Amino acid sequence: MFPEMGKKKQEAPTAAQAKGLKRAIVGGIAVVAALIIGFSGFSTVEFGHVGLYKTFGKLSDNVLNPGVHFKIPFVQSIIQVNTQVTKAETDTSASSKDLQPVSTHVVVNYSVDKAAVFNLMNNIGANYDTVIISPAIQEIVKEVTAKYAAEDLIAKRDVVSNEVHDLLTKRLARYNLVVNDINIVNFKFSDAFNASIEAKQVAQQQALKAENDLKRVQIEAQQKVAQAQAEAEALKLKKQEVTPDLIMLKQIEIQEEAIAKWDGKLPNVTGGTVPFIDVESMTK
Structure with missing residues (x-):
């Protein structure tokens, strides 16, 4: 017990x-x-982003700035939207005005308008880059490329880029997206077109050389003509200075030179004209 x-x-x-x-x-x-x-019950919105409350699948238009925010556990979530400048790269195939195939690599820097984040996310969704931006870039690049000949696309790249920028800015503004900058990184043409461009450049260089040679010949000819004209003018002036007295004086100078060189003997054989000398006047 x-x-x-x-x-x-x-x-x-x-x-x-x-x-x-x-x-x-x-x-x-x-x-x-x-x-x-x-x-x-708390969530953080990262720097460079804004947030939107999502309650049972429904978005709120109350935009949350970066920082810590309260939310109802298991009922609410906060969607973050990047408002920093973002890069979108697109490759586009099109045809130029002269029907040359052109491949274009385009880089667009864009950002989301903070004040209109609710409209963008509610109407388009988080994949707006593939739904809106990429198709808009391709369509506008094709449209602008078709306005220019292939060679003009290269020579007027700045003009083409500005036109694409303006059209893309208007298009994306409908969806509250801001185009910050656009760069046409590269135009790629067919091998046949590249070969024709190279041949044209060679021909232009040869034509330029021929033109320079022609100019050089023309300048040399002009110099010769000018020299000949100067010599003819000088000769004309000399002829104008010749007078009968000057001719007589020149003859006297020649005779004096001959007398100075004469040794007093007449030549037995002469092969040409002997200057006239008055011996009698000389002996007197």
Whole structure:
């Protein structure tokens, strides 16, 4: 009888301990659940983004700035939208005005209008870059490319780029997207067209060389004509200066030179005209 009573006394504390342990576990779970609910009641909107409340799948037009915001746990979520400048790259195939195939690589820098984030996300969704931006770039680039000949696309790249920029800005403004900048990185043409451009450049260089050679010849000819005209003018002036007195004086000078060189003997043979010398006047 006494041993049985001892056993009962030992079982009572064990049940109490189990009950306390159970309470501790339940309390711990409650604390963890409270912590989870507490943390899930807050969300952070990152820098360079804005947020929108989503309650049971419905968006709120209340735009949240970067920072910590409260939300109803398991009921609300916060969608973040990037408002920083974002890059979109697109490859477009088109034809020029002279029907040359052209592949264009375009880079567009754009951003989302903060004030209209709700309209963009509610009407288009988070994949607006593939739904709106890329198709708009391809369509406008094709439209502008068709206005220019292939060579003009190269020579007037700035003009083409500005036209694409203006048209794309108007198109994306409908969806509250802002075009910050656009760059046409490269125009790629067919091998046949590239070969024709190279041949044309060679021909232009050769034509330029021939033109320069022709100009050089013309200049040299003009110089010769000018020189000949100057010599003729000089000769004309010299002829105008010749008078009968000057001719007589020149003859006297020639005779004096001949007398100065004469040794007093007449030549036995003469091969040409001997200047006339008056010997009698000389002896007198």
